Amino acid sequence: MSDIFKKQRPLSPHLQVYKPQMTSVMSIMHRFAGIALSVGSLLLVWLLLAAATGPEAYNIFMVFAGSLLGQFMLFGWTLALYFHLCNGIRHLFWDVGYLFDLKNAYRAGYLVLAATYILTIGTWYCVLYH
Amino acid sequence: MKKQSFRSDLSRAKGLGSAGHGSEHWMAQRITAVALIPLVIWLIYSILNLIGADYEQFTTWLSQPLNAILMILFVIASLYHAMLGSQVVVEDYIHNKKLKMFKLIGQKLFFFAIGITCIFSILKIALA
Numbered sequence: 001m002s003d004i005f006k007k008q009r010p011l012s013p014h015l016q017v018y019k020p021q022m023t024s025v026m027s028i029m030h031r032f033a034g035i036a037l038s039v040g041s042l043l044l045v046w047l048l049l050a051a052a053t054g055p056e057a058y059n060i061f062m063v064f065a066g067s068l069l070g071q072f073m074l075f076g077w078t079l080a081l082y083f084h085l086c087n088g089i090r091h092l093f094w095d096v097g098y099l100f101d102l103k104n105a106y107r108a109g110y111l112v113l114a115a116t117y118i119l120t121i122g123t124w125y126c127v128l129y130h
Numbered sequence: 131m132k133k134q135s136f137r138s139d140l141s142r143a144k145g146l147g148s149a150g151h152g153s154e155h156w157m158a159q160r161i162t163a164v165a166l167i168p169l170v171i172w173l174i175y176s177i178l179n180l181i182g183a184d185y186e187q188f189t190t191w192l193s194q195p196l197n198a199i200l201m202i203l204f205v206i207a208s209l210y211h212a213m214l215g216s217q218v219v220v221e222d223y224i225h226n227k228k229l230k231m232f233k234l235i236g237q238k239l240f241f242f243a244i245g246i247t248c249i250f251s252i253l254k255i256a257l258a
């Protein structure tokens with residue numbers, strides 16, 4: 001009996017078959033951002049450990065943070081954090097049962113992208129002109 | 131906004147959820163996510179105020195009880211959340227049983243180690 005069902009059951013297509021959509025791209029970006037933030041935690045550990053060690057270690061961290069590579073990493077950190085924060089809130093809405101219909105899933109998605117953009121630019125405006 | 135329910139009729143009738151660890155893991159990921167929203171806002175606000183701070187200014191700031199407490203809360207919430215999150219990522223993509231166990235255990239130890247490092251450092255500065 002199970003043989004019949006096995007033969008007729010459609011195979012699930014591979015991911016590459018699907019056209020990327022805003023919803024699916026944002027979904028995988030949430031994961032990338034989460035991983036990037038986990039790695040970024042190492043910067044915070046470094047800062048706290050350096051400050052606990054003494055002025056010299058602290059200054060080494062500050063020189064790195066101000067370097068081109070350091071600024072690039074910090075920019076990536078704010079971008080990932082803001083995206084993950086805003087999209088995480090979108091996730092939490094789903095978790096309590098809202099925003100499931102296509103129209104609102106897309107609306108909230110565009111809102112997340114706009115908020116990420118504004119927050120990142122705003123933060124770096126403060127950094128550069130504080 | 132229309133609210134949708136995930137529960138099947140049977141589960142609604144019984145009034146019980148799953149008994150496995152999956153729901154605890156899922157719930158802990160959401161609780162830490164909610165806790166992180168205000169903590170992240172506080173952290174970014176603080177960092178912006180601390181730009182260019184020298185050693186003296188930074189350690190003075192971190193020895194304020196409120197700042198030390200919030201920093202410890204941020205460290206615990208974010209590392210716990212990251213540990214739960216990266217566990218799911220490994221479970222999704224690593225299918226070799228031995229390698230999977232190795233990664234999962236290694237990851238846990240790693241997050242514990244950096245968490246303890248952060249908390250010890252904060253306390254050393256705050257209680258100095």
Ligand code: HEM
Nearest residue numbers: 031034035037038085088091163166167170208212215216
């Ligand atoms: C700013 C507040 C944050 C919120 C609101 C938030 C929210 C969330 C939510 C709702 C999920 C589950 C997504 C899913 O079910 O697929 C998640 C996953 C995750 N988060 Fe966060 N998060 C925050 C901060 C962070 C931070 C600071 C880190 C790292 C240090 C992080 C790392 C991760 C990782 C690694 C995952 C797993 C990704 C996945 O399963 O695809 N998150 N986050």
